[in-house]
Amino acid sequence: MTNKQSSMNKSQTPETHPTQETPQTQKTPPDLFQLGQEAFEKFLAEFAAYGIEADPGIELRRGTGLLCYYSLTDRHIYLSVPDLAGPTGKLQALFFRSLLGCQSTGELLYFFRLFIPHIIAHELTHHFRQRYGLFGKSLWLEEQVANKLAVAVVKHRLSPEEKTQARNFLRRAINTVARQMAEKNIAADSYYSVLDALNVSGQIDVAQFETLEMLQSSLGVSAEELLEGSGQLSADMEDRLEQRDELIGEIDEQYAADQIKYIYYHLGWLYLDLTSRETEYVDEFARNYLNLGVELLPLLNPPDAQTATIPALQACYRAYQSVIEHHPAAGRYFYKRYRSLLLARLQSARLPAAAQTEHLKREVRLLLESWTETEADTLDYLAQLAPAELRPCFPHLIAQNLSANLRLPQDLPTPTDRRLWQHVVEPAPNAPDDAAANTLHRLSLLDQTDIYRPLPAELQLKLAHKFNLVHFAAGEPVIWQGERNDDVFFLIEGRLEVLVLQNGAPQVVSHVSPGEMFGEIAFFTEDPRYATVRATEPSRCFVLTDADLQLIAYEHPTILMRMAAALAQRLADMYGVSRHETV
Known part of the structure; x- marks a missing residue:
């Protein structure tokens, strides 16, 4: 939340309840503001590691009113939480217990420990968006953008059991707050991802979710447009989708006017974030919402007859x-760039038989994507089908037929090719090409894997x-079992170490070293x-998201x-059998 005008204060296991206090366990009440300060300092350092810098003088300050907000005027974050050691704070705590339906002070403290880091990261996002000149007029949009960065630094640190506990608590709190409001379902209906909200609510299953996500990405069509008239939703859900724009407009106009509604929104959004299958990454957020992506060389279009010159x-x-x-x-x-150009040139040529031309057009992708340097290049077998003027360009003949007039890098076909060659062969000492260096680093990583090494350069x-890019501190989980x-x-x-629960205790079963890939089993299954x-x-x-990889694999x-081949080999290694013994 922000104070856009003056200061709009805003506030797989059985179900369990957070630990309840007993007289024996009661201690000095925790300083909730200090909890916020620790999260604030931790996130500033974490975001800086990704190149996301805050104003040098930004502070977390004690606020008045309810919970937390960011001031667009003085560019500081204000956190208002009960001082549990004082009489006023104790009254505020009673209010929160009643509002959220907490059964004990222990449950209330659990809520603050869950919520404060999330809301601090959320408000820092407003600061970053303002600092980089991107904060917009729609408060709803800014809130949804802020949720994404908060999820990126909070969600992956929770174990599946902790996520289940948080969802159970949030679901009870949402139901308690909802009884004090006229509107229902407004948190889900205003969530930034319609698909995630529908999946969490059971309106669409995982297979439908992934199909719609792929169509949304590949066709550039919104989820709402794909769902309209699809017959996949109940009449009630279709009515709620139609009212979505109206609800978003209401949020923009009076988002912080009703503090109870504000809390309800955030409880609901956090519940959906923790229930969704999707994972957010700070690097992805910086690229998409702060325009801070790492410099890379431009993408290449597939070569055609005009660009594939000899x-x-x-x-x-x-x-x-x-x-x-x-x-x-x-x-x-x-x-591989040479191969792509040769195949494009061959595709545009007229082969001896029309059927051969059509067959080549159908198989060109397989020819491009099946090359391995340990075998003879399959293109050599096509040389006799090529026109006479093109045959000297095939792999077994080209070395002795290169033109003496070639100039590098000038004759390379694209700026990406020229800059990459220049970076490797003739780097400018006083003007390094960071985009070329970053690109070559990533290409080198792909070259270390059996799966991606043979793929075309494009x-x-x-x-x-x-x-x-994702950073992990020592002891921090990358992924969780379950x-x-x-x-x-x-x-x-x-x-990295790989741990599997055995007899209720985690046991180290293997390690991951630089250059190795992991996580592909879940992608398949x-x-x-x-x-x-x-x-x-x-x-x-480096992470390739399920959504991006599915679209490229399609x-x-x-x-x-x-x-699949790499996965089969890994399973064979796990069970100690050879390739010839598997069935």
Whole structure:
């Protein structure tokens, strides 16, 4: 919440209740403001590690009124929580206990320990959006954007059991607050993701959710448009969807006027965040909502007859020769660029038989995505089908047929090719190309995996643009056994341990080293994670989200074949059998 005008104060296991206090367990009441201060300082440092900087003088200050807000005027955050050691604070605590239906002071403290870190990260988002000139006129939109960053730093730190406990508590609190309000379901109906809200409420199942998510991404059509008239929703839910814009408009106009409604919104949004399958990442948020993405070289369009000229493909082959010895990943990039151009050129040529031309057009993707450098290049077998003027450009002949007039990097076909070659071969000492360095680093990581190494350069570059960087402190969980998260991870720095519950206690069963990928089993099965992965030292991972990877795999199914092969090998290794013994 913000004080947009003056200051709008805002405030898989059986169900369990948070620990209740007894006379034996009562201690000095905790300082709730200090809890907020610790979260504030922790999140400032965490966001700075991702390049998200706050104003140097920003403070968390004691506020008046209800809960927490960010001042657009003085650019500080104000936290108003009960001082449990004083008489006024004790009265405020009684109010909160009654409002939320807490059965004890222990339950109320549980609420604040759950809610304060979330709301501090939420309000910091308003500051970042203002600092980077992106804070807009719609308070509803800003609240939903702020929820995403708060989820990114809070949700993954909770174990599945802790999430279940939080959901049980929040569900009871929501029902208690709802009895004091005329409107129902307004938190779910105003949630930023219609699909997540419908999935959590049981209106659509996981398969429908993922299909709609993929259609939404690939077609650029909103979830509301896809759902209208689909016959998948109840009449009541269709009416609520129609009233969604009106509800959002009401939030923009009088969001903080009703403090009880404000608390209800946040309880409901937090419940949906903790129930949704989706995971948010700080790096993804910085790119999408703060325009702070890492610089990368531009994506490449698939080559066509106009761009796939003989000088262009010869230049890519010459670039491959010039860098393969001292930078293998860059060498493979240029060799794969040469292959793409040659295939595009071959596609545009007229082969001896019309049927051959049509067959090549159908199989070109498989030819592009099936190359491995340990085998003879399958393109050599097509040389005899090619027109005479193109045959010298095939892999077994091109080295002795390169033009003597080639100029590098000038003759390379795209700015991305030229900048990457320049970065490797002729770097400018006083003007380093950060985009080229970042791109090559990510391509090198993909080259370390059996799954992604053979993919065309154009597709590898697309994957590199989808990476999200995630930092983990020593002891911090990456994924939890039993949680639902289908994203795929690459460890790029540090060390991780893999733990599985055995006889009720976590046991280390393996480790993950830099360059290794993990998480692909859940991507395939959509089952809960079978193990916990935890950092044993400060570590960094790249993540490909389930949504991004599904969309790319839909366009390039070869990825799924390679992931399946890697998964089969991993299972064979786990059970100690050879490839020839599996059935």
